[in-house]
Amino acid sequence: MEVKEIVFTKNNDKLIIDFLNKKIFYQDIIYNIKEDLLKKYLKKFMNITFNWQEEYINNTLLDGQSWEVIILYNDNSFKKYKGHNLTPDNFEVLKRLNDNLLQEVR
Amino acid sequence: MDILNIDFKSLIPTLVQAYTKVYGDEYQDLIEEKINKAYFFEYNNYLSLNNYVFNLKKVMARKYVIRFLKMFNIDIPPFSDYYSLNEDDIKAIKGIFNNALDAFLFLRNDIPLDAFKKGVELNDKTINLRLQLINYLKSDNKELTKEEFLEFMNSSEYASLVKKINEFYQVYQSLLKEYQEWLKSLEKIEKYIKSENKRMNDILAQATDEYVEKIMFLLPEALKQKGKDEVKNILFDETDISYDCDLDFFKSETLEEVRTLSASEDSIEYILLNHYHYLLSLGVEIPEELLTIKNLDDVNRYFAFLDREDIKKLIPSEENANYFSFLKGVLNKEAFNKFYLNKPEVKKYIKQNRKVTEVEINYLCKLLKSEDICVLYGSEDGKTIPILLYTINNNSFGVLSYTLLHEVGHIIDFSPYGSGFDYNDSPVSSYNKAFRRYEKFNETFNDIFCIEALNYLQENGIFLIEPEDLAIKDLSNRNSSHLTKKILYPLIAKYREQVVKAKITNNKIELTNYIGEDNYENLVDCLNKIDDLTRKGLESRLNRGINDEIVKEYYEALDDVKQIYANIDIYYNSKGVKK
Known part of the structure; x- marks a missing residue:
């Protein structure tokens, strides 16, 4: 199945990678992105999220941060990962990947 | 502050x-x-700080755009929360800058104003940029086509507009200089971001080297023969130890998911893709018909292929693959902990809390990795x-x-x-x-x-x-x-x-x-x-x-x-x- 869009949300922060139109939407700026960059990104993204569970929850912290990663496919099906006060071990790798992507397009 | x-x-x-x-x-x-x-x-998280700095620049860039336009009586209300420009505002900015951010935030020098700089070559791009600005400034609101513009360039109206544009350009240059001066105030934080980025990359590069060094002697001969550097390229290409590599997809847990069809179709497809990539790097292509697994017959066919003598000797044994995965996890965790534990603020915290245990430090590193903002329980003098x-x-x-x-x-x-x-x-x-x-x-x-x-x-x-x-x-x-x-x-x-x-x-x-x-x-x-x-x-x-x-x-x-x-x-x- 082909990926149409990936949406990352952490509290009020949202990053949308639109594979169809080759655009990135982040903090009210729209960036164009080249196909080869998108392909490299997707390869790494799949690598990072391959073993993720659907949900990560830690109810013991006072105060909290919620996050969500949604992968939308061309056939309109989707896969969702989410969490509250807990992230997969390699969540930071995804953050680095996303921030490096933004650096490339800025 | x-x-x-x-x-x-x-x-x-x-x-x-x-x-x-x-x-x-x-x-x-x-x-x-x-x-x-x-x-x-x-x-501090250098990645988020980088984003914060970008936002600072964005806000400042917008302020300069507003100042610039105000000097020419183009009155744009202050941006609030960075949003909501009306059509006229967009027209003004688009006409002069193309994109407000391009001029200041991204410091691009191919904005419409720049197309009128002395000595700029007239080509398709610069003509289009000039046309954009001229069409904005023309008092009759009648937009010229490219062909009409080339003729228009000989007119006195054009000459008078160019004079006005030169005034714009002087103002723009002085504001740009001011903005670039302001950028210097960000030098300290940008230096910090750069050094943390390097530190992380160096630690991960070191850990990746260590991993490859440690597994070399256990690798299949065909891979071992390629030497450490080539092995590193095959396994990690543009990634590092924080990513899965092909070897991870030969461990027992992963193979079992394929054997029992307990993983989703997508996941199985992904596992096989990594097997394919691995064997291809050793000159062997898995037949296409084997790469679709939908039932147990397909599973049996696939594993029969992996069990072939000529293939088996190329892939790591499950036992070795399990060890490789375990070792990578350990080195990866050590690398991240090394990064966080050597942050000055973390060293200071640990120094001030002499009784903090290793479990607590690991937990703290986990929280720092997730960028948690929260209130934790600590203790001091038994309280x-x-x-x-x-x-x-x-x-x-x-x-x-x-x-x-x-x-x-x-x-x-x-x-x-x-x-x-x-x-x-x-x-x-x-x-x-x-x-x-x-x-x-x-x-x-x-x-x-x-x-x-x-x-x-x-x-x-x-x-x-x-x-x-x-x-x-x-x-x-x-x-x-x-x-x-x-x-x-x-x-x-x-x-x-x-x-x-x-x-x-x-x-x-x-x-x-x-x-x-x-x-x-x-x-x-x-x-x-x-x-x-x-x-x-x-x-x-x-x-x-x-x-x-x-x-x-x-x-x-x-x-x-x-x-x-x-x-x-x-x-x-x-x-x-x-x-």
Whole structure:
């Protein structure tokens, strides 16, 4: 199945990678992105999220941060990962990947 | 305020002042005691700081655009929260700069203005840029085509417009110079970001080298022969030890998922893709017909292929693959811990807390990795104290002061058993198991009072961390939804003193004595329900006038809330403790 869009949300922060139109939407700026960059990104993204569970929850912290990663496919099906006060071990790798992507397009 | 090293201690008197104003003078000593007891731990994440700096540049770039345009009587209202330009504004910016951000933020030198620079070659691109600007400035609003423009360039009207453009250009250059001067103020933080980025990359590169070094002797001969550098390229290409490599897909757990078809179709496809990549690097292509696995026959065929003598000797044994994966995990964890434990702020924390255990340090590293902003339990001289973990994350721009005040709100309510209306041993919410039952109730109250504290400070010209022009004004939907805040306002209006006392003492009885325990619990339920509905898209539905199940549930909840408040009145008048 082909990926149409990936949406990352952490509290009020949202990053949308639109594979169809080759655009990135982040903090009210729209960036164009080249196909080869998108392909490299997707390869790494799949690598990072391959073993993720659907949900990560830690109810013991006072105060909290919620996050969500949604992968939308061309056939309109989707896969969702989410969490509250807990992230997969390699969540930071995804953050680095996303921030490096933004650096490339800025 | 230096955002790399926020001086929390210096802010304490102001924090006390703000919350005393909100909660009442009678609580001043308690507030002061609680805040002074807390440990403020600011840690920095270079990636988020990078984003924060970008936002700073964006705000400043926009200011320069406004200044520039104002000089030519093009009056654009100040951007608020970076949004909402009207059509005329966009036309003005587009005409002169193409994209407002390009000129200043990205420092691109191919904006329409630049096309009129002396000595610029006239080509398709520069002609188009000139055309863009000329069409904007022409007084008759009649847009020229490219062909008409080439003729127009010989006219006196064009000459007069070029004179005007040259004036624009002078102003633009001086503002650009000013902006570039301002950029120098960011040098310290950008240097820090760069050095942390390098430090992380170096640590990961080192760990990746170590991993390859350690597994070389166990690798299949065909791979071993390629040498360490080539092996590193095959396994990690443009990645590092923090990513899975092909070897990970030969471990028992992963192969079992394929054997038993317990993984999803996508996952199996992905596993096989990595097998394919691995064998291809050794000159062997897995036949295409084997790469689709839908049933046990397909599984058997695939594993029969992997069991072939000529293939088997190329792939790692399951035992070795398990070890490779385990070792990678260990080295990866060590690498990240090395990165975090050598941060100056972390070293300082560990030094100051000599009794902190290895388990606690690992837990702390985990929290730092996830960029958590929260209040933790710590201990000092046998007493439980709150530790505030504070950082600038991607969500922080414009709300640094709000975030601090919010966390301080929790610190004030802090006890060994919980904070405010929330308790450590609280069951989970029946609407969303991600949250404790009283968590969102507590968060909403905390946000309401935090906003009061923030408004008090800002009305008195006090901006704790970020200056006024950066602070986001509308915080009604920050953290908790305004829809959940709405249902608590009537309680605060009538029982403010009781709400405050219950919150600060982490003892709901101070409130339930007046309003009734059942009513309290029912209100908690309603809030949890509405909070859950907001996570399902309630707000956008209300904004678009949609009336579906979610909206219907919301209005039913509002009816319940109305009834609860009526019941509270009955309770107070009949059985409740009198104010």
